[in-house]
Amino acid sequence: MTDADYDDLMPNAMKYHMSAEAFREHGYAMIDWIAKYMQAVETYPVMSSVKPGDVRANLPAQPPQHGEPFEQMLRDVDEIIMPGITHWQSPNFFGFFPANVSGPSILGDLLASGLGVQGMLWATSPACTELETHVLDWLVDMLDLPERFKSTTAGGGVIQDTASSSTLCALLAARERATSFDVNEHGADRKLIAYCSNQAHSSVEKAVKIAGLGRANLRLIEVDESFAMRPQALAEAIARDAAAGLTPCFVCATVGTTSSNGLDPVRAIGEVCKRNNIYLHVDAAMSGTAALCPEFRYIHDGLELADSYCFNPHKWMFTNFDCDCFYVADRAALIKTLSVQPEYLKNKASESGGGESGGVFDYRDWHIPLGRRFRALKLWFVIRHYGIEGLQSHIREHVKLSQEFASWVEADDRFELVVQPPLTLVCFRLSRGSDEMNQQLLDDLNRSGKLFLTHTKLDDKLTLRFSIGATYTERRHVEQAWALIQQTASA
Amino acid sequence: MTDADYDDLMPNAMKYHMSAEAFREHGYAMIDWIAKYMQAVETYPVMSSVKPGDVRANLPAQPPQHGEPFEQMLRDVDEIIMPGITHWQSPNFFGFFPANVSGPSILGDLLASGLGVQGMLWATSPACTELETHVLDWLVDMLDLPERFKSTTAGGGVIQDTASSSTLCALLAARERATSFDVNEHGADRKLIAYCSNQAHSSVEKAVKIAGLGRANLRLIEVDESFAMRPQALAEAIARDAAAGLTPCFVCATVGTTSSNGLDPVRAIGEVCKRNNIYLHVDAAMSGTAALCPEFRYIHDGLELADSYCFNPHKWMFTNFDCDCFYVADRAALIKTLSVQPEYLKNKASESGGGESGGVFDYRDWHIPLGRRFRALKLWFVIRHYGIEGLQSHIREHVKLSQEFASWVEADDRFELVVQPPLTLVCFRLSRGSDEMNQQLLDDLNRSGKLFLTHTKLDDKLTLRFSIGATYTERRHVEQAWALIQQTASA
Incomplete structure (x- = not known):
């Protein structure tokens, strides 16, 4: 059929939809807009x-009664939305x-979006489930993760929205394992205890609240000088709780903490968990990707002792x-923890195996939401566009730039490196500066618009975080950033 | 800068990225692909x-070492992925x-995707938060929802992934309200009770498991002949539990159940909740959209008694x-229930008001995940493209087609209408047919490839569900479907 044929078929009521021809025209314009943005973002x-309220002040108080032309929407994006954007895709975003993001990912x-399939069940679009399972198996090989995480064993992978949700799902599975599915x-009944380092991500505390353990039952284990969890301290905390009649059920180890990229020793932690029959989840949201390169795989040493693991290709x-x-x-x-079986979702494919023994996977039972988007496409496109080689090349470049940046910090005695950066996050501060002076430096830098960085507290001192990893960050951006940091510190 | 200038800036390591020029070329191709799909999908x-495994069998066992051309990826979409797609966007999908989905939504x-901003905090892209708040306020007006859900009051709206997550967040807020934030x-400690009708969505049971209430503490309240919750039965169940020393904390009313589009009487249920000081959540995932049209707003009668509410523009x-x-x-x-405050996310804008009293909203505290996509753009584009008028027109058309379909069912004595459809879901079956015969009819229809429908059980009998609402469904598709159903029933 041609567009004209199709338009002929449209009765009046269909005329509000965007025709295929208009979609093509506006689609090209949107692609052009993004291509230009990619080039201009730096x-x-x-x-x-x-300021708070500025964006809303430019939007009409009332929604439109009648449809508006697409060109007007794009103009409003430029005039109203863009001033309110912090540019995560800028090569100067640290x-x-x-x-x-990347070209192949945006297109995947x-x-x-165009296919608009809903992959809650295998049967609701088999390709949506199978491509996801397949690509997640690929990633087990690409990162050299333990075989037990492959779908061809008793394990398997699934795409979640965020590491926060993965942590929650892991905690739920741990909670049920510790209570023989009694909580479900x-x-x-207030006896379950969870553990992570005092540097772990806030999502662990959030999960402990959601799952009904209560944050008084989350133990924040002390860390060593590299901000990594002390396994001995973990073992002692577990022993204390067990002796008090409580039930230790869950440990979250972090491979690359948010504050400082601290690497918890997974093997030693895993051994403590094994001895105590405690579920171990490993959160490598940011840093896991490093394992694409064999030289960085040490970060996952001991991962075969973990019950679950996550990393974020979206980082x-x-x-x-x-x-x-x-x-x-x-x-x-996991499936038993999250599954419910209403009649209206029953189907032959699901009943043939229940996702557990040779049948199909119904991914709705692997996470909190029921509905799901075809997210494997973008991941498949990324892996195929870059190939392992291309991905490795960029990861290595980011690590190299970070290490160089750290060496510049070390060489300037106005600054101190708070910790040796294992990968791409450099934590530093004015060596003789108060928290206020460091905050001032941070604010001045960010206000310049020339770069963006954020802060944390390490050893209770305000610390600047310089995190490399934006798609288009090159040496020149890191060099410019360092020059500006030096110059601003002088002023 | 021109593309060539930009490409000149790229050192070797950047060469693995897709250039802006290549993105433009492949982007056009992808837009064309989708435009063609829109036209051909029927x-x-x-x-x-x-069959299970068919898609995976066509994918290489190993991920590619080297990058592959985009054209090859698109070919594989056609040859490997498309056979595994169930076409949710077909006008014959019931x-x-x-x-x-729609053109403006896909482009939004x-x-x-192109902007790639992460809206966890107001400060991480103010426009991402403010456009979302604004458009959700618009929708309060568009659906004539209670003012108390507007951001300009003590309430407000947020985009969640699914109604399942909304139900969970509502339950968590209810749990904390009932225990003065003690569970958090x-x-x-096993005393909290939740309620919904025996027709409510499975996500309520899932939420009750996740939140640690346990499904033994979910009461499934009986329904009337229209499959709507009986408020009297709810009141009795609450009284029974309270008398037994348990703590009723949460009621989920459904406006448009999944099985049969049953409409729980929100006002009567709300009054029971008020009397007993119980949190009321109203799930209108599918049917809420009908309230765009004044004549269907009766479905929300009493909504001002609800503590929370959701509906799905993605349906x-x-x-x-x-x-x-x-x-x-x-x-x-809600914010107090879900908030955690790590140092690395602190910023001046957040601290000025904490989202609670005139400051900015940090939406990460309104749901489970931390990170969030700029989802308000697609909603904004949809509302502006169609205008209220265009949306109303399509909603009315879908309801009209459904009512006509129901009248055809009623007029054919081989079939019975199981319940009068209030909106767009028609439940019917062979009037003198066993469950097996109805299942056979369903299987034959779906195997034809000419339409797709699903089933449920109502009054313990297998029932076919004919649900209208795909973007491109027109009268002719509904007529063809009915002709095929009649013909298949004859055979």
């Missing part, structure tokens, strides 16, 4: 300087952790948010 | 007929509930998955 002030995601059935692997890869060694336990 | 067999989502702090409002709009009357309680 020239924008990185941090938005709007804040938080990256949320990098576009395809997912009858509710919690450092050029894959658009949201894309967190969550792996479990015992998928049946 | 000619495809709706339900995929692949299964489950729709997950409809594409823009979100110290953990649950029936032409907005790509994921987009569930979740509203609360008391945002401070």
Whole structure:
């Protein structure tokens, strides 16, 4: 059929839809807009300087009664939205952790939008489930993760929205394992204890609240001078709780903490967990991607002792948010924790195996939401576009730049490196500066619009975080950033 | 800068990225692909007929070492992925509930991919937060929802991934309200009871498991002949539990159940909740969109008694998955339930008001995940493209077609209408047919590839569900479907 044929078929009521022809025209314009943005983004002030309410003040109070032309919407994007954007894709973005995107990922995601399939069950679009399982198995090989996380064993991987959700799902599976699924059935009774280092991500505390353990039952274990969990301290805390009649059930180890990229020793922690029959989840949200390169795989040493693991291609692997890869060694336990079986979702394919023994996977039972988008497409496109070689090349470049940046910090005696950066996060501060002076430096830098970085506290002192990993960050951006930091510190 | 200038700037390591020029070329190709898909989708067999493992069998066992050309990826989409797609966007898709998409939504989502901002905090891209708040306020007006759900009161709206997550967040807020935030702090102690009708969505049971209440503490309240919750039965169940020393804390009313589109009487249920000081959440995931039209707003009668509410533009409002709009009357309680405050996320804008009293909203405290995509763009594009008028027109058309379909069922004495459809879901079966015969009819229809519908059980009998709402469904598709159903029933 031609466009004209199709338009002929449209009765009046269909005329409000965007025709295929108009979609093509506006689609090209949107692609052009993004291509231009990719090229121009480094020239924008990185941090938005709007004040609270500024964006809303430019939006009409009432929604439109009648449809508006697409061109007007694009103009409003430029005039109203863009001033309120902090540019995560700027090569001068060194804040938080990256949320990098890439051409192939944007296009894979576009395809997912166009197909509009809902992958809650294998049967609701088999390719959506099978491509996801397949690509997550690929990643086990690409990162050299333990075989037990592959779908061909009792384990398997699934795409979650974020590491926060993975941590929650892991905690839920741990809670049920420790109580023989009694909490699922009858509710919690205040005896379950969870553990992470005092540097672990806030999502562990959030999960402990959500799952009904209560944050008084989360133990924050002390860390060593590299901000990594002390396994001995963990073992002691577990022993104390067990002696008090409590039930230790869950440990979250972090491979690359948010504050300082601290690397918890997974093997030693895993051995403590094994001895005490405690579920171990490993959160490598940012740093896991490093394992694409054999020289960085030491960060995962001992991972075969973990019950679950996650890392985020949406941080450092050029894959658009949201894309967190969550792996479990015992998928049946996860599915049992999260599964409910209403009549209206029953189907022959699901009943042939229940996801547990040779049948199909119904991914709705692997996470909190029921519905799900075809997110594997963008990940598949990224892996195929870059190849292992291309991904490795960029990861190595980011690590190299970070290490060089750290060496510049070390060579300037106005600054101190707070900790040796293992990968791409450099923590530093004015060596003789108060918290106020460091805050001032940070604010001045960010206000310049020429770069963006964020802070944390380490050893109770305000510390600047310089995190490399945006898609288009090159040597020149890091050099410019360092020059500006030196210059601003002088002033 | 021109593309060539930019390419000149790229050192070797950047060469693995897709250049802006290549992105433009492949982007156009992807837009063309989707435009063609929009036009051709009605000619495809709706339900995929692949067998488990078929898709994976066509994918290489090993990930590629070297990058591959984009053209090859698109070819593989056609040859490997497409046979495994069940076409949710086909105008002949009448299964489950729709997950409809539209041109403006796809392009708004594409823009979100291109910008790649992460909206966890107001400060991380003010426009991402403010546009979301603004558009959700618009929708309060568009659906004539209670003012207390507006951000200009003590309430406000947020985009969640799915209604499942909204139900969970509502339950968590209810749990904390009933225990003065004691579960958050110290953990649950098996006394909290939740209620929904025996027709409510499975996500309520899932939430009750996740939140640690235990499914033995979920009461499934009986329904009347229209499959709507009986408020009297709810009141009795609450009284029974309270008398037994348990703590009733949460009621989920459903406006448009998944099985049969049953409409729980929100006002009567709300009054029971008020009398007993119980949190009321209203789940209108599918049917809420009907309230765009004044004549259907009766479905929300009594909604001002609810503590929270959600509906899914990603079902029936032409907005790509994921987009569930979740509203609360008391945002401070939700934020307190879900908030954690690590140093590395602190910033001046957040501290000026904490989201609770005139300061900015940090949406990470309104849901489970920390990170978030700029989902408001697609919703904004949809509302502006269609205008209220265009949206109303399509909603009315879908309801009209459904009512006509129901009248055809009624007029054919081989079939019975199981319940009068209030909106767009028609439940019917062979009037003198066993469950096996109805299942056979369903299987034959779906195997034809000419349409897709699903089933449920009502009054313990297998029932076919005919759900209208795909973007491109027109009268002719409904007529063809009915002709095929009649013909298949004859055979």
